[in-house]
Amino acid sequence: MTSNELKNLTHQYVMNTYGRFPVAVERGEGARLYDFEGNEYIDFTSGIGVTDLGYGHQAWADAIAAQAKKLGHVSNLFYTEPSARLAEILCKRTGMSSVFFANGGGEANEGMIKLARKYSYDKYGEGRATIITLQNSFHGRTITTLKATGQDVFHQFFFPFTEGFRYAAANDFASLEAAAGDDVCAVMVELVQGEGGVLPLDYEYVQAVKKLCEEKDWLFLTDEVQTGVGRTGKLFAFQQYGILPDVCSFAKGIAGGMPMSGIMANEKCSGVLTPGTHATTFGANPVCAAAGLVVQETLDDAFLSEVTAKGEYLCAQIEALDLPCFGKTRGMGLMIGIEVKDGYNKGEIVNKLIENGLLVLTAGPGMRLLPPLVITREEMDKGVAIMEKALRA
Ligand SMILES: *Cc1c(COP(=O)(O)O)cnc(C)c1O
Numbered sequence: 435m436t437s438n439e440l441k442n443l444t445h446q447y448v449m450n451t452y453g454r455f456p457v458a459v460e461r462g463e464g465a466r467l468y469d470f471e472g473n474e475y476i477d478f479t480s481g482i483g484v485t486d487l488g489y490g491h492q493a494w495a496d497a498i499a500a501q502a503k504k505l506g507h508v509s510n511l512f513y514t515e516p517s518a519r520l521a522e523i524l525c526k527r528t529g530m531s532s533v534f535f536a537n538g539g540g541e542a543n544e545g546m547i548k549l550a551r552k553y554s555y556d557k558y559g560e561g562r563a564t565i566i567t568l569q570n571s572f573h574g575r576t577i578t579t580l581k582a583t584g585q586d587v588f589h590q591f592f593f594p595f596t597e598g599f600r601y602a603a604a605n606d607f608a609s610l611e612a613a614a615g616d617d618v619c620a621v622m623v624e625l626v627q628g629e630g631g632v633l634p635l636d637y638e639y640v641q642a643v644k645k646l647c648e649e650k651d652w653l654f655l656t657d658e659v660q661t662g663v664g665r666t667g668k669l670f671a672f673q674q675y676g677i678l679p680d681v682c683s684f685a686k687g688i689a690g691g692m693p694m695s696g697i698m699a700n701e702k703c704s705g706v707l708t709p710g711t712h713a714t715t716f717g718a719n720p721v722c723a724a725a726g727l728v729v730q731e732t733l734d735d736a737f738l739s740e741v742t743a744k745g746e747y748l749c750a751q752i753e754a755l756d757l758p759c760f761g762k763t764r765g766m767g768l769m770i771g772i773e774v775k776d777g778y779n780k781g782e783i784v785n786k787l788i789e790n791g792l793l794v795l796t797a798g799p800g801m802r803l804l805p806p807l808v809i810t811r812e813e814m815d816k817g818v819a820i821m822e823k824a825l826r827a
Contacts, residue, residue, distance in 0.1 A: 437470040455788060462489025465809040467793065476817040478794045478803040483628070483660050483769070486687040487732060488806035494690050494728045501724035509715065516723030523730045524698055527669050529678050531704035535696040535718035539659035539685035540574025542695035545712055546622070546683045547578060549699065550653045551598075553680075553706045554619035557651075564617040565655070568604040570798070572629035573622070573657055582622065585630070605639045610646065620653040620680075621646075625671040628660035631798020632764060632771025640675045653680040653703065659695070660769070663687035664733045664807050667742035667767030674766065687807075690729045694722040733807070741767045741807050744814065748803070751818045757825050759783060760801075768809070772801040783825065790824040792817050 437458035460470045465488050467475045487494050521533035536542045554562045573582040580588045581595035603609040627633040647654040661671035662684035668674050680703045685695030749763040761773030774780045780796045795802040
């Protein structure tokens, strides 16, 4: 098959819901992808923050194959080993108490929202179901998580949306206080807003929000679908802020490219969801969990320090280019945003980079880089050299 044949086949039979880059990917190795003609691309996207171990990772592929041969699926009506071991590791490495496994980020956030509302209902009864989220956030594509997303552009077409969300401005504590009320049960945030443009929340702001939540018995919920699993240089971004949320969701990188997500709850919230109140057929799939175990084994403390060092290195290299189209870089670990200067179009920048063999993402008003966490200095240097060649004009 050629790249063009694949593009035509896709356009004919697959629903046209994605604005796709003009690249048909056949295979990958490390942080490099190859199309059907053998052209190489340096990958600064990792499948939108998913393939943290890169492509063709031997131990990851072996664990998936071995588990698929042993037991591919049996449902949560039975006990299975890989997900129980993965839950234990996640709790021991974070201080959380229990885990519920699901399949995607939006679905994990649905579970987190259900948990928060049930916690409040069990204790206070009806009328305390509102969750405050932040403007410019992104929480998913289900009818409920679209409404939880604090951007009007997502509140279209699919009416009626789920009620019970109010929005506060990020990094503005007065705005959060103004959104308070007797009907509130929780605050949900991304500690680094991802789709909104790689915007980290201020350290002091997060401490103040956490304290207010404790005073009001609101649950503090962190959506770590994008920031979790080593992306920021800690296993979870809440560890960057020295706090333990009541509930935290994760997805994207958890199993290195296999579909898996979940929520973790602290001691106070670990027993809220009881038999019959929450479930999913595919959740805790043994093959996905076996892949997740390899991710956890790989992301030890030394590896996570390297993520921080690589992020600093890549930002420094990009700023040193001093390209006319780029302003400052920002972010945490290997979650990097680049400001695009007025007069430059980020879509055109993406296309020029692709033509020269570098894949990047956009987010909010600028560029977003989410390279595989295993990316090498050589691969980063190659990517930066492509930026210089493609964007200097
Ligand atoms: C990607 C993302 C989601 C949605 O995850 P899906 O797996 O696409 O459902 C939710 N929250 C955040 C912060 C994300 O980055």
